[in-house]
Amino acid sequence: MPEESTTPDLANRWRASADAHARGDFDAMISFFAPDAVWDSSSAGLGAYLEGVTAIRSFLEEWIASFEDYEYNQEESRDLGNGVSFAVATFSGRPARSSRGGRMQERRSYTVTWTDGMIERVVGRADIDEARADGQRLAEERG
Numbered sequence: 001m002p003e004e005s006t007t008p009d010l011a012n013r014w015r016a017s018a019d020a021h022a023r024g025d026f027d028a029m030i031s032f033f034a035p036d037a038v039w040d041s042s043s044a045g046l047g048a049y050l051e052g053v054t055a056i057r058s059f060l061e062e063w064i065a066s067f068e069d070y071e072y073n074q075e076e077s078r079d080l081g082n083g084v085s086f087a088v089a090t091f092s093g094r095p096a097r098s099s100r101g102g103r104m105q106e107r108r109s110y111t112v113t114w115t116d117g118m119i120e121r122v123v124g125r126a127d128i129d130e131a132r133a134d135g136q137r138l139a140e141e142r143g
Helices: 012-024 028-029 055-066 128-142
Strands: 034-039 049-050 069-081 084-095 104-115 118-125
Touching: 012 084, 012 104, 028 055, 028 104, 034 055, 034 128, 049 055, 055 104, 055 128, 069 128, 084 128, 104 128, 118 128
Parallel strands: 034 118
Antiparallel strands: 034 049, 069 084, 084 104, 104 118
């Protein structure tokens, strides 16, 4: 069984970072990331594997800019222990400059590893059940 995290409220720290991202406050969002953090959403179908806060910030700024009426709804957020948190969120929006006017909606999981209260790695995945199991294994391995 994983030990409780020594860093308080990693799930709440992820929520604060994600909420800042959703409202376009990229300075606040990126303040949770270590300078050499990694963002890996390659298995979520986005094809993004990014290293460093500058690349991560740029990707996320462009992501939000590609939508009108962007919405982020975090459904689940938990600290799995040993510096690992897990979240499930739905994001939606109307693609910018789209002649169709329809909304896109997707559900993703985020497994986040932390060191000294800073995000060192985010793995976004579409298969939520598999990602949850992998996150729990990772928390046990780090213990």
